[in-house]
Amino acid sequence: MRELFRQNRSIIHQMDARVKVIFTLAFVLFLSLTPFNAWPAYILFLTLILSAALFSRLGLGFVLKRALLALPFILAAVPLIFIGPPPHITLDVFRGVQLTYSPEGLGRFASIAVKSWISVQVAILLAATTRFPDLLTALQQLRVPKLFVAIVGLMWRYLFVIVDEVTRMARARTSRSATVPGSHHHGGSVSWRAGVTGGMAGSLFLRSLERSDRVYAAMLSRGYTGELPASDTRPLSNGDRQLLALGVVLLAMLWLLGLFSGG
Amino acid sequence: MSSPIFSPLPMHIPDGFLSVLVSIVFWVISVIVIGIALRKTSRELGERDVPLMGVLAAAIFAGQMLNFSVTGGTSGHLLGAAIAVILLGPWPAVLVMTSVVSVQALLFQDGGILVLGANLFNMAIVGVFVAYAVYTLLIQLFKEQSWGVFVAGFAAAWSSIFIASLSCALQLALSGTSPANLAIPAMGAIHALIGIGEGLITAGALAFLFAARKDLLKLGEPRPAGNKGVFLGGSLIALMLVVLSPLASSHPDGLEWVAQENGFILSAKAALYNLIPDYALHGISDPALATIAAGVLGVVIVFGVAYGIARAEKRTAKQENSQR
Numbered sequence: 001m002r003e004l005f006r007q008n009r010s011i012i013h014q015m016d017a018r019v020k021v022i023f024t025l026a027f028v029l030f031l032s033l034t035p036f037n038a039w040p041a042y043i044l045f046l047t048l049i050l051s052a053a054l055f056s057r058l059g060l061g062f063v064l065k066r067a068l069l070a071l072p073f074i075l076a077a078v079p080l081i082f083i084g085p086p087p088h089i090t091l092d093v094f095r096g097v098q099l100t101y102s103p104e105g106l107g108r109f110a111s112i113a114v115k116s117w118i119s120v121q122v123a124i125l126l127a128a129t130t131r132f133p134d135l136l137t138a139l140q141q142l143r144v145p146k147l148f149v150a151i152v153g154l155m156w157r158y159l160f161v162i163v164d165e166v167t168r169m170a171r172a173r174t175s176r177s178a179t180v181p182g183s184h185h186h187g188g189s190v191s192w193r194a195g196v197t198g199g200m201a202g203s204l205f206l207r208s209l210e211r212s213d214r215v216y217a218a219m220l221s222r223g224y225t226g227e228l229p230a231s232d233t234r235p236l237s238n239g240d241r242q243l244l245a246l247g248v249v250l251l252a253m254l255w256l257l258g259l260f261s262g263g
Numbered sequence: 264m265s266s267p268i269f270s271p272l273p274m275h276i277p278d279g280f281l282s283v284l285v286s287i288v289f290w291v292i293s294v295i296v297i298g299i300a301l302r303k304t305s306r307e308l309g310e311r312d313v314p315l316m317g318v319l320a321a322a323i324f325a326g327q328m329l330n331f332s333v334t335g336g337t338s339g340h341l342l343g344a345a346i347a348v349i350l351l352g353p354w355p356a357v358l359v360m361t362s363v364v365s366v367q368a369l370l371f372q373d374g375g376i377l378v379l380g381a382n383l384f385n386m387a388i389v390g391v392f393v394a395y396a397v398y399t400l401l402i403q404l405f406k407e408q409s410w411g412v413f414v415a416g417f418a419a420a421w422s423s424i425f426i427a428s429l430s431c432a433l434q435l436a437l438s439g440t441s442p443a444n445l446a447i448p449a450m451g452a453i454h455a456l457i458g459i460g461e462g463l464i465t466a467g468a469l470a471f472l473f474a475a476r477k478d479l480l481k482l483g484e485p486r487p488a489g490n491k492g493v494f495l496g497g498s499l500i501a502l503m504l505v506v507l508s509p510l511a512s513s514h515p516d517g518l519e520w521v522a523q524e525n526g527f528i529l530s531a532k533a534a535l536y537n538l539i540p541d542y543a544l545h546g547i548s549d550p551a552l553a554t555i556a557a558g559v560l561g562v563v564i565v566f567g568v569a570y571g572i573a574r575a576e577k578r579t580a581k582q583e584n585s586q587r
Binding site for chain 1: 275276277278279280282283286297298301304305309310311313314315316317318319320321322324325326328329330331332341346350358359361362363365366368369370371372373375376377435440441442445446460463464465466467468469470471472475476479550553554556557558560561564565568569572
């Protein structure tokens with residue numbers, strides 16, 4: 001498991017994390033508010049995000065490939081094609097095989113797929129250009145409760161350590177349960193296999209509880225008093241404010257265009 | 264090992280699949296409940312619980328990589344809401360699952376940003392509350408039997424997954440994305456199966472902890488009074504969703520009406536059309552023409568930016584060379 005963040009010194013990387021967080025939220029909100037079938041608006045939203053990806057020097061391929069991640073969920077919207085709003089059109093696909101679909105429903109399906117794909121790209125851009133600690137600081141400055149930020153911060157700090165631990169446990173299981181080539185037998189029955197996995201999970205939680213004790217002791221020895229050090233709360237600079245306002249106005253204009261061009 | 268980036272659970276809704284109104288309503292509900300959880304937790308728990316919850320959240324995230332093969336390429340996974348409830352109690356479990364789901368969305372794009380409120384509602388609130396209600400109920404029932412813990416753990420894990428998937432299906436139906444009479448049976452059936460894997464692993468984990476550290480399971484401990492609300496809430500959510508889902512899937516008209524209404528309110532298109540006179544919009548009123556124009560504009564902008572950046576890079580490279 002790797003982090004998405006890519007070290008770089010582009011304009012987007014150096015932007016204040018708060019600006020990026022608010023812009024990302026506004027982008028997804030305005031894109032979601034844009035009606036179905038507003039193709040010109042979708043294209044311009046995509047242009048905006050692709051340009052940002054270019055400015056960030058991440059490369060278009062990286063963002064576009066990674067964005068396919070959300071695709072499997074599109075299954076949830078497939079029924080719209082066939083039972084969308086009337087009128088329904090019947091097609092002769094093959095001799096004797098007929099297919100009834102709703103053009104309006106097809107449009108909605110395609111709109112949902114494209115909107116979702118563009119939204120994922122914005123989220124990727126945020127995660128790939130912002131260090132997670134910076135993101136957490138930004139969230140705290142934007143009034144997300146301190147306790148929650150502290151928990152997520154500690155979680156992130158130990159995530160990759162514990163992922164390594166899980167990988168080691170899984171490797172140990174694999175090395176002890178050899179399979180005969182060509183046979184589909186992996187150890188005992190399904191419930192036996194589930195029990196082994198459950199034992200691994202239980203052992204993982206036990207190790208993690210013990211680890212959290214050690215972490216707490218280490219924090220105490222470094223002067224932890226129940227409060228994590230406060231982050232600075234300097235206000236956004238004027239330049240950042242203007243940049244953010246410009247971005248949001250641009251998004252609002254694209255949304256308006258979408259209202260008029262959409263169906 | 265499956266790829267850890269893809270969550271094993273087809274329950275993380277991406278952006279674009281829920282209407283804005285549904286997203287906002289569930290954000291409000293989730294923020295309120297998580298706020299209560301934060302207040303209760305910071306009052307009741309000591310300072311050592313911050314590292315405890317952080318490390319356990321990491322363990323649940325990483326524990327989702329654990330799997331076992333079932334048959335024909337499918338596999339059972341751990342998701343963890345039930346085990347978090349059993350180890351920590353309901354309110355800290357809400358915070359732990361909130362952390363897991365939020366990091367999945369922010370760091371790994373597993374689940375959207377605008378719909379994060381709805382995802383938190385399903386997995387961190389419904390999942391945890393239902394698991395708590397089922398677990399405490401069955402523990403009371405099977406107090407004498409030693410196997411009671413495992414049955415309760417299995418049932419809590421299974422029902423947390425199943426009920427959460429019903430809630431997810433209802434949100435999709437309310438948004439007009441999937442018709443209720445398809446989404447609810449499909450989501451329910453898939454997760455009734457996934458829930459068995461979750462239940463078996465949870466029971467296995469409890470068996471391990473029972474043998475290794477019995478004290479962690481807090482057996483026989485009286486139910487704290489402060490959690491009565493969670494018990495009631497969890498039972499109520501479970502009952503409502505179980506009753507409501509078959510109703511909604513056999514009478515989808517009501518949901519469809521809601522979906523249409525809220526789509527209409529938020530696009531507010533008609534009102535805007537009245538505000539701006541017809542002739543102003545000739546250019547973009549032809550959809551095909553407008554799409555082509557937008558496409559051309561988009562390509563020009565993206566190529567322009569790419570060209571500009573490439574030139575700027577060449578220039579800085581040249582400068583660095585000449586400085587040497």
